[in-house]
Amino acid sequence: MAQATFEEISASDFFYRNRDIAGFTNPSRAIFAAIRELVENSLDAAESQKIPPDIYVRLSFEGEASTDTQIYKLRVEDNGSGIQPRFIPSAFGQVLYGSKYKLKQMRGTFGLGGKMAVLYGQIMTHRPASVTSSTGSAKIYSFKLMIDIQRNRPIILDRKVLINKEQWRGTIVEFAIEGDYLRARSKILEYFKQTAMVNPYANLTFVDPKGRLYKFNRATTNMPDPPKETEPHPYGVDVELLQRLIQLTPHRNMQEFLKFHFHRVGDITAQKFLVFSDLSVASCSKHGKLSYQEINWTGGPHCSRCGQELAFSSSKNPKKLSHQEIVKLMQHLKKFKEFLPPDANCLSPLGQELLKAGIVKELNPEYLVVIQRKPSTYAGHPFIIEIGIAYGGEIPKKGNFVIYRFANRIPLLYDEASDVSYKVINAMNWRRYKVTSDMPIAIVVHICSTKVPYKTVGKEFIADRPEVRKEVANALREVSRQLQRFLSKREHVDREKRRLSVFAKYLPRIAEFSTVLAGKKKQPDIQKLIKSVQKYGTEEK
């Protein structure tokens, strides 16, 4: 009888076996994903210090790997915060290790990016990665690392300490990777262009394996305010998160627990919720135990019948909640209607000025309007939609609109047709706005959120959430109205210009022909007539 064997696998092992879900599907996609993950880490590292990012990416050819793939060396340098030496090995040599488990708007969501790239490189080439970093202190630390895949641990092969004479700050990552650059090229260039568009304060430099230099210069040094870290909102929690919070909380009663670990929950809200969910009992000296509806909360809780102040039974110790109680707690958290909506200061939208600067820099349009919607929420997660619509300039006329999608300042380059923006744009009645698909129009949609509603792990498109759809649609209508105003004004001016040019072209000819025909020598003076048309033209406006 065969015996089934079970073995534990490490996180590294898991991603080694399932690299598709992190975007390393095939050789061309892998090289794109590696660049993308490292660039995004670098952007985050610089932005967290409010330093305008300077990022240098070089991909150099190392040798043939197979008929379709080559070995490349990828080097990414940034001027970001740098990593403290004791964290360097884990930051690059241990999957699911990272600074991204607190709630604020960040580019990545899984803490996978950089490590996955290094892991993938190691799998394919068996070469170590080298990481050099300094936080601007007197020393620069340089590591040669590999990942022990089975144990999910970094292996340090070499460690050097250099003197930081020039007070350099930043991180340099270099490793070998197998991939297909030729096929990935257009996506990679598109990625840089769009990243430059949505990070207009960044300098991006890319040198490709043929030595071609692509440079995207910053248009401004203004940067958006960095997001504040925030606790999870009660609507957005699940049982797992509750359990973790309970494990690490120092608080011994539910009211304190709720107040300290959840976003926008104060004493009153916590008290209300506890009564609502039967975790606490409110009683009046005259009427005894009161239900949630019998309590008047305005100006401190008191009995709605006699106005007496109420006594509350001390609530449970969260650590003592049973598993069933935790499940129930989560269900009540979702049901309770009186939690305040999440605050958007944990978000860092780009802002109209910066988004404008980015679009102007990369598309140089004839007309551009950008708006930012007020914060909104879905399932307890705050989000903000920013939208821009650009007309003319370097935007191609290709029979349909060019759509640029961004989430937390990351360009989304794949699966456009599945994205909620694509659906909203296609469902719009564009004729109402005098817009036709053959116009050179680009639409830029940026969603920022503490939890971007991606449909898949690949982080390529935004799910069709009704709240998100509504915000995108409203934003789109708003910019379209302004575009329409611009278009009709331009059409009017054009028509006027054409009108004037017709008279200016033909009246002199009429004068010329009639002079010959009448047998006269001197042509009649028509300047007065042409002027009168011009005057008429301006009056008509």
Added chain:
Amino acid sequence: MAQKKSKGVIAEKKNEIMGGLKKLGTQIYDQLDNGVFPRITMPSRSTDNIHYDPDLRQYVLGERSVTRSARNIRHVKPFTQLAWAAMFSNELTFHRKTSTLRDVYYSAQAYNMTFKDQQESNNIITDLETATGRSREDFNIFPEERSAVFGDLTIEYTVPGYEGKTLNLSSHPDGVLIGPALTSSEFANTTANKVIAIEKGGLFTRFIEESVHKKHNAVLVLTAGQAPRQTRYFIRRLSDELNLPVYIFTDGDPWGMHIAMVIISGSVNAAHLRELNTPDAVWSGVWASDIVNYKLPTDPLDEVDIKRLHELQRDPRYQGDPLWQREIKTFLKIRRKAEQEAFSRYGLTYIVDEYLPAKLEDRGKKKKYSAS
């Protein structure tokens, strides 16, 4: 036989034409000089302004007029084109050069005046015709020539290089092309006492071979299908200036009948023009009743023929002489048609020896009768 003479008509006409064009130019010039947008008023050519005039026995334009103003953004381009066309026509007439519609279209480009297409340039020429009341042939703009004339008529050229030279139109047995040089000639003298217009080239040649021109003292005109405007004008001149009666021979079908009608009463498209029709000309055959009387070999009328007959039945031009309605009814009754050549079943000369004299006598009598 008395020799008829007609001279000076062409020279006089040329002066009138140039005068008309100059007047148009002066009008535009003066308006511009006075600081106002020039405008030209001309009769409207829209279908509801075209009426049949029973006295003139042709279509004419009604009272309504249109104004082309250079003030109007939609008019300024056609206005300019019209001014150019007037100037160009003036040059052609002055230098006695000829041109065609196609040529006009291309010539415009030499003046940096572009027409969108041939149709646009044709329309402008029609505008010029309407504004001046003159046909384009008067401005030396001619279509392709295909019709011919033969007979004892001496003409005197007025075209450059041939001024004063004469030609007898019986000097070439194929006939002489009715082109600009011929239509601009003065009639010197003739012994003919009638004109016979023939639809088809084959019959025209037969008539010459059989000396119809001598036997019947006739000038023979080949219309080659629907007569071109200059041929219609030429026939009108033969009728007016030389006082010759005109007899028209066509195929015995609705289309042949209408060829005769256009020579007699003009066309809708030329409602803005005069003197292109010959109201006194008569249709001598082949009639529907001839098909019956002469037992001619026939073809059945097809659907298009029948439809055309119904159209013609309602046409105001067919309401005057009762002959027309009678023949249309006969066609509809027998539902057959016959070509001119059908007479060949009785031998090659039958049409000349028997049919023609009978018809000429018949129509001649009728004409005398109706005229008195």
